[in-house]
Amino acid sequence: TNQERTFLACKPDAVQRGLVGDIIARFEKRGYKLVGLKMVWPTEEMAQNHYADLSKKPFFPGLVKFFSSGPIVCMCWEGKDIIKQGRQMLGETQPLASKPGSIRGDFSIDLGRNICHGSDSPEAAEHELKMWFPEGVSDYTKAVDSWIYE
Ligand code: DAT
Ligand code: MG
Numbered sequence: 001t002n003q004e005r006t007f008l009a010c011k012p013d014a015v016q017r018g019l020v021g022d023i024i025a026r027f028e029k030r031g032y033k034l035v036g037l038k039m040v041w042p043t044e045e046m047a048q049n050h051y052a053d054l055s056k057k058p059f060f061p062g063l064v065k066f067f068s069s070g071p072i073v074c075m076c077w078e079g080k081d082i083i084k085q086g087r088q089m090l091g092e093t094q095p096l097a098s099k100p101g102s103i104r105g106d107f108s109i110d111l112g113r114n115i116c117h118g119s120d121s122p123e124a125a126e127h128e129l130k131m132w133f134p135e136g137v138s139d140y141t142k143a144v145d146s147w148i149y150e
Contacts, residue, residue, distance in 0.1 A: 012070035036076030036137035
C-alpha cells in the first residue's frame, strides 16, 4: 500500500545546524508525501517517553538531555515502504558506519549527534505518531502521485 506512514524528526542538532531544509528536501524529492510538520521543544518527560525502550541503557540520561536541549522538527511522511525506506535514507545509527548519500553519512559524525530520528517498525511508527501528532495529520491528495507511482 502507498498509505504507509512514519514518524521522522530533525533532532535539536539538525535545527541548530540549519539542516532541516536539506533533510525535508530529500524525502520531498524522492516523491514521498509530507502529511505532518511542526516544531516542538520536547520536555525531558517527552524525551523519556519517546526513548522509553532505551531507558535501561547507560547513555539514556545523556540522550534525554540532548533530545530536550532545543526544538526538534516533527514530521509525518507517507508513501510506499516509507518506514523501511526512511530508515535507509537516514543511514546507520552510528554516523561513521553510514554510507555517503545517507543523511547521517552526509551530515554527521558522532553517535550522540546523529541529527535525525526515524521509526524503526510499523508498531513504533504508530506509537510515535500518536505521541507526537495526537491532533492527527493532513489527509490530502498530491496531484503528482501518478507521476511517482505506476
Ligand atoms: P536510532 O536513532 O538509529 O533508531 P537507537 O534507537 O538504537 O538508534 O538509539 C536512539 C539514539 O540513542 C541514537 O540515535 C543515538 C543514541 N545512541 C544509541 N546507541 C548509543 C550508544 N551506544 N551510545 C550513545 N548513544 C547512543
Ligand atoms: Mg530508534
